[in-house]
Amino acid sequence: MNRENKEIADMLRQEVKKLQSDRLIRLESERKLEQRLQVGRQRIREVINQLVSEGLLIKYEGKGTYIAPLIRNKFINLICSPSIKLNDPFYNRMLMELTSCAAKNSVNIIPLTMDSLENGERNLPVLLIGKFEEHMLQRIKALYRHIISFENYPDHDDFAQIYFDHFKIGINATKVLAGYGHKKVIHITGPDTYASALYRKNGFIRGAGKNGLEYVILESKMNFRGGYALAEQVKELVKQQKFTAVFAANDWMAVGLIQALRAEEMAVPDQVSVLSVDNIPLAGQFAPGLTTYSLDAEMMITEGFMLMDTAEENGGEENFRRRIILQPVLITRDTLKKREGVQQ
DSSP: OOHHHHHHHHHHHHHHHHHOOSSOEEOOOHHHHHHHHTOOHHHHHHHHHHHHHTTSEEEETTTEEEEOOOOOOEEEEEEEOTTOOTTOHHHHHHHHHHHHHHHHTTEEEEEEOTTSGGGSOTTSOEEEESOOOHHHHHHHHHHOSOEEESSOOTTOOSSEEEEEOHHHHHHHHHHHHHHTTOOEEEEEEOOTTSHHHHHHHHHHHHHHHHTTOEEEEEEOOSSHHHHHHTHHHHHHHHHHHOOOEEEESSHHHHHHHHHHHHHTTOOTTTTOEEEEEEOOHHHHHSSSOOEEEEOOHHHHHHHHHHHHHHHHHHOOGGGGGOEEEEOOEEEOOSSOOOOTTOOO
8 A cells, every 4th residue: 555545544544443333334425535535536445445454344335335333242141931941942942043143243141040140240131031930020120120021021010021912812813713714612722830821821712702712721731742642632522522623822732733633534624723823943844834823033032132222322211111012923824724614
């Protein structure tokens, strides 16, 4: 680089470093730099290319040149509920998305347990994964001011909550099944200790009343074996009492049930339709393809990071008192069929 270019590069380098922040900032146009620095366009371009090679500037084709953001390592605290099972597919997806999103945003995660709560950075946000009992919540709230939960706590309004409304999912499931002409529906679910199962069941009961459905509720474990174990009861209800559809609390129960019904030579959806929740990867690979509600874990985590960024920018405590209710998407595949005589 010649002396004149070096002088311009040194000047522009100092300006860029003063303007750098943790986000992209657009550099003024080459024409404006040319006018301000009183040098030719070619020299401006050479200097910009030099600063791009140094990592201070980023060029986006057709969009302009931007000042590269500072990479500032941030930290967040993370606590997973002791009630989460190691093989729970939904929470496993959430933790994978959290790890990925943290890496993309240069955020370091401080993992905590209820026994190591005091070891976190108390001036930083804490993320809660899974449902916590009341006494646990009170302990966490006593130590941390900024809390983001990915579950719904109806009796609390002093921390941020980002969640899917499981109660409404249950209601909507009855509406969908009624729309397909089903009047007698079986709901297979897990124990009430699982908040999502409890809320979905309560919503289902409310929706069944609104939509005039006759229903039976069968309880088992919320996994493949749990669904598999209920097949004999489901078969009897279909054969003897003419039930025509099943709403499963989650996909693993649904897959287990369908596999067991297949062994009993009962066809899904020709003899009984199945609607489920979660949209695990297997749902689209399984045959018949499972009709299910998609709960996007990536969306939840992204909302959490956006909330933290907004709070950091604005310094607003109100961000940590918000409720963000996300909407599931019904993924229609092969296990849900309209009854004969129902209009398409």
